[in-house]
Amino acid sequence: DIQMTQSPSTLSAYVGDRVTITCRASQSMNSWLAWYQQKPGKAPKLLIYKASTLESGVPSRFSGGGSGTEFTLTISSLQPDDFATYYCQEYNNFSPWTFGQGTKVEIK
């Protein structure tokens, strides 16, 4: 299986901060990567797909980048509603679509 490594595991930030989460893949996967936001007790919500395409209805302060083995999720100005856990997920053919271990974004 492809291994997905996210960093940091926890991120403490203020409202208005710019934050970046990194996801590294154990092998190259072109741009077949998505980012999800999960809040307690809820199913994950799709934010970004194809590494950098914003899902419809997702605020433009979210952006994704990268290709190959290194990817980023950036929130340009953190809002109160953004405090949640974020996951990357690979979407390679013939794979089970593995998640990163998650990054919890907390209020500082």
Next chain:
Amino acid sequence: QVQLVQSGAEVKKPGSSVKVSCKASGDTLRGYSISWVRQAPGQGLESMGRIIPILGVTHYAQNFQGRVTMTADKSTNTAYMELSSLRPEDTAIYYCAKPNDDGYNYYWGQGTLVTVSS
């Protein structure tokens, strides 16, 4: 409106098996993968694998190889995930998920809590 409706909560003994269902409404299973993801209490999302119903092809995560079986009944638009040789650490919420037209998981079931306890 696509909806995925999962079967209800289960309590199982160690060593037994559990079978969770996921029925799609508003769309069919054809042409898409149905993924199964679990989340243990306070832990992250863990992919168990996926099935492509139209092909009958499965891709299981290595952690579950030999213990998980994913099937689908195209006639009833229902996918199934069976996990055997249950142990207490299998206690988790189990989700099914289905992609949108872009091919990325967008629709999620409500989750099924499986508790493994003697």
